[in-house]
Amino acid sequence: MTKILLTGVDGQLGFELARSLAPLGELHCATLSGRLPGGQPCLPLDLSKPTAIRQVLDEIKPQVVVNPAAYTAVDKAESEADLAHGINAVAPATLAAWCRQHNALLLHYSTDYVFPGNAGRPWREESVTGPLGVYGASKLAGEEAIRASECRHLILRTAWVYSARFANFLLTMLRVGRERDELRVVSDQIGTPTTARGLASISAVLLARSAQFGADELGTFHCTHAGQTSWHGFAEAIFRQAQQAGMIERAPKVQAIASSDYPTPARRPAYSVLDNRKLTDVHGLALPDWRIGLSQVIDELCTVAR
Ligand SMILES: NC(=O)C1=CN([C@@H]2O[C@H](COP(=O)(O)OP(=O)(O)OC[C@H]3O[C@@H](n4cnc5c(N)ncnc54)[C@H](OP(=O)(O)O)[C@@H]3O)[C@@H](O)[C@H]2O)C=CC1
Numbered sequence: 001m002t003k004i005l006l007t008g009v010d011g012q013l014g015f016e017l018a019r020s021l022a023p024l025g026e027l028h029c030a031t032l033s034g035r036l037p038g039g040q041p042c043l044p045l046d047l048s049k050p051t052a053i054r055q056v057l058d059e060i061k062p063q064v065v066v067n068p069a070a071y072t073a074v075d076k077a078e079s080e081a082d083l084a085h086g087i088n089a090v091a092p093a094t095l096a097a098w099c100r101q102h103n104a105l106l107l108h109y110s111t112d113y114v115f116p117g118n119a120g121r122p123w124r125e126e127s128v129t130g131p132l133g134v135y136g137a138s139k140l141a142g143e144e145a146i147r148a149s150e151c152r153h154l155i156l157r158t159a160w161v162y163s164a165r166f167a168n169f170l171l172t173m174l175r176v177g178r179e180r181d182e183l184r185v186v187s188d189q190i191g192t193p194t195t196a197r198g199l200a201s202i203s204a205v206l207l208a209r210s211a212q213f214g215a216d217e218l219g220t221f222h223c224t225h226a227g228q229t230s231w232h233g234f235a236e237a238i239f240r241q242a243q244q245a246g247m248i249e250r251a252p253k254v255q256a257i258a259s260s261d262y263p264t265p266a267r268r269p270a271y272s273v274l275d276n277r278k279l280t281d282v283h284g285l286a287l288p289d290w291r292i293g294l295s296q297v298i299d300e301l302c303t304v305a306r
């Protein structure tokens, strides 16, 4: 049976991967705390410590390493560059070096924030990168280290990830919407909201087929839901769908503002829509329109609440 090491099981994507990868092999889950979200023990693994990473790899000897764990606090990264780099760049490099040496497959995730956001059409895998902040730069360095290692790898670049649990834009909107009658949300940053579950399901399909993959089937792929919107458009859709589902009685007013009216420590790309064509052309895979993803997560929230 294939041994799979999965990091970050207490994050949005790791949590969904733990479910979707379980049927594919012998799953070894790791978190920083050594506890699963439910409190049960799992492997303790601090990704900011390369020696600890190598120790866990040597102990488990996985054939597949899946690494959704990351430093994802975009604004905080601006003042914690070393830590962000350690987790987002050095850790993937360490995983990749081990995978190369042991002929293991590495499945890793990256972000639309590797792009500068100054284009008018969706970014391709080979488009020139140019991160605007520390988080994006650290994630790009992680990608580049994996490619340079020449290990067998898949890197899925995704964007605006959310789910029914942990911390994300959807849950922030629903919380703030309960507290206030009016919200202000930026309308000049365009991207594609992507569900952690959709991404986990694509990951599972890819891993299930990966033993047969040649060089053309491996490498870097963009993977988001289809379509595009602004954070303001996403917020409006969240309240519209939540109201239709009976989760909230009335939607707050969502005022569209410019990024300049919402100052943050990190700059964010104005346009970071990813072109997912390569994933479809090479693997025949695609996620549906982002509004469908949203309705799935709203459904899940309603089910949990019941
Ligand atoms: N969230 C998003 O909008 C997007 C995410 N991505 C990428 O997708 C992947 C998954 O993101 P997502 O699930 O949303 O992120 P989350 O922030 O939900 O989860 C990240 C996980 O990494 C863990 N982690 C942080 N530091 C360490 C460490 N030193 N050692 C071990 N684990 C650590 C976190 O643990 P703890 O909570 O204890 O810190 C958390 O469980 C990441 O690679 C991210 O960069 C790409 C595009 C968009």
Ligand SMILES: Cc1cn([C@H]2C[C@H](O)[C@@H](COP(=O)(O)OP(=O)(O)O[C@H]3O[C@@H](C)C(=O)[C@@H](O)[C@H]3O)O2)c(=O)[nH]c1=O
Residues within 6 Å of the ligand: 072, 073, 074, 075, 111, 112, 113, 158, 159, 160, 161, 168, 169, 172, 183, 184, 185, 186, 189, 231, 262, 268
């Ligand atoms: C809460 C809030 C945010 N905003 C803005 C701030 C920001 O520009 C945008 C989204 O806020 P967030 O803090 O969720 O955004 P951010 O943390 O930048 O989200 C990013 O996370 C990383 C990990 C990624 O990889 C990216 O793909 C992206 O999802 O909305 C408002 O305008 N009004 C609000 O009330």
Ligand SMILES: [Mg+2]
Residues within 6 Å of the ligand: 072, 073, 074
């Ligand atoms: Mg954030």
